[in-house]
Amino acid sequence: MIELSLARLARAVGGDLRLAPGDGADTLVSGAVDTDSRLIGPGDIFVAKPGDVTDGHLFVPQAVEAGAACVIVEHDVDVTVSQVVVPDAVRALADLARFVVAEVRSRGDLRVVGITGSNGKTTTKNMLARILEGAGPTVSPRASFNNEVGAPLTMLRIDTGTRFLVSEFGASGPGEIARLAGLVDPDVAVVLMVGMAHAGGFGGIEATFLAKSELVRSVRAGGLAVLNADDARVAAMAPIAAERGASVRWFGRGANAQVRARDVEVGAAGTTCVVEADGEERMLHLQVLGEHHVMNALAAIAAATALGVTLSDAVDRLETLELAERWRMQPLGSERVRIINDAYNASPDSMAAALRTLAQITGPGERMVAVLGAMSELGEYSGEEHDRVGLLAVRLGIQRIVVVGPEARRLFLAAVGEGSWDGEAVFFATADEAFEYLQGELRDGDRVLVKSSNSAGLRFLGDRLGESFS
Incomplete structure (x- = not known):
């Protein structure tokens, strides 16, 4: 401080x-x-x-x-x-963060970037921080420090020499992003997507849209909103940016994005694509697993290039990032049995993306195994969304679907109902039971995804499997 x-x-x-x-x-x-x-x-x-x-x-x-x-x-x-x-100690923490950020701004050239979205916040934060560190002293959150305590603690790590502050804003309900972003009045607001994550707490997808748009409403006059051109709800935030006197920079896979990707190829060693930004092109090889991380990379590049980083430097820095974060598409195990531990967060969108990644990186003669737990904070949508995941797992041809925990049982029943009734889908009440089963079931050539919300605790099962098959 x-x-x-x-x-x-x-x-x-x-x-x-x-x-x-x-x-x-x-x-x-x-x-x-x-x-x-x-x-x-x-x-x-x-x-x-x-x-x-x-x-x-x-x-x-x-x-x-x-x-x-x-x-x-x-x-x-x-x-x-x-x-x-x-x-109130929590309010005091916020007040101190607001004061310190304003003080540093008044003394130097601090630029603040705020990031929100239903999925991808932490990965994008880490990508953007990795890029900006090459351009000047940068402060960004540890892990997922994005709530009423974690966000101010991150802000308080800046000093007079800090050039960039990257803040991640999560929310469990309406108004929370507005309060947190209001502490720093971001120069750049990045909105990744509006999906079903935490929809139960917000009261539905439209309420989620309103909550995520709070970040755009908080951007400084004359600032910048970096918006996902491929997400209709995020794109609908452009008029809000205009009301704030902020410009818009679009990222996405479509032709109307200013920062976009083409020729995307996904493999077990990562993802490659051509990135186009403002008339320039660069080949990008992401070591972070999963095609969905291309969008996170585009968002980070869009923000960084708006802050003066060249496309070439941004790509060079991104290519050094080996892991988004622990328990996020984290490769474990060995070539014999590869474990992908992605069990820190889960939503319908991230579940689908992780399952598709498993299908994309599994080669001929290899077997797909999905170890799945519950998605939390979906409220009244929980049942139908777990059904959708079970159906998708079957339709992707995943040969073993291992469902863990009573809260995820509906996912198992959906998979069975879709046709995985001959032992392809199995259910276990506890992670210990699942571990014992997998110890005897997994074999050479298996590619195993472990995916659940944090509350389901499967990240520790993923760690155990990774150590067992290392």
Whole structure:
């Protein structure tokens, strides 16, 4: 974080300053800010956030022992460092992030990119960060830091030398993206797609559209909206950008996109395509598995080239990215039995994309095996969407469909109903049972996809399979 006096810090978050012996209002702090006491080091700032399971105030002594220079709390704690007492620690975290970003903007040439979409946010964030790191100091989220805590923590990692801040914005309901994006007023807003992910929380696909469009409504006047030309709902956000005085840069596979791809070929070693941008062309080889990641790459290239990066440099940087993120199309196992662990997130769109990728990378004489768990946060759409996945798996000719967990049983029944009734589809209540089955079932030449939402926990099953067949 940038250097601030304790007095300015307290004013920024609207808190009451309780000075420790030896500190003054002008005492400077500049360490990292975190809500996890285990990550606090000398000079850092600990935010004691109440949680569903425990209360951060219980860990203030550990943070102080680790060297915290200051703590932000909701009530006084008996420790020997200065405290800023606030009514709401999460709100204080957001207020501090807003203040720090505005301060850095006023001092230098900080450019902020916000990314949202029903799928692909984290992969696109990592792709864009990899490109921008070659152009200047860049801060981007760790893992999927995209909620009311993770997004401000990312923003607070910037300093006066930061050139680019890449923020990922997720949401569990209406208004959340507007609140988070409002902390930074992005120069560039990237919208990837509007799909069924989290549709249960939003109340349907149209409500999801409104929620994702909040990012475009938050872009700075004179800024840029990078929009998916192939997604009709995303394309419908162009008038919103115009209302904000922002221009639009289109990406997609169609001829009307300013940044587009053609001649796409998918294989076990990655995906190749020709990228066209503003009259230039470059061949791109993505090591990240899956044809669907071409769209994420196009979005990253569209944003980066708008920020002054050349197409050639953007492609060169993208080609160094070996993995989107742990548990996202992560290759494990061996050539004998290849495991693709994609069980961090799942939605109807990402399930379909992962299953199609499995079909595309499985060669003659090899066998497709899909280990599938539940998709969460679909609400009233859950049943029919699990049905669709089961039907697709059968129609793609996947030879073994292994369904895990009671919440995914409908997917299994749909596969059986579609014709996988002679042992092609099997069901297990637990991951341990599925692991035991797969230990005896998998054989040389198998290509195995493990796919589910985070809550289903199959990412750990994928790790176990990867280690077992390495």
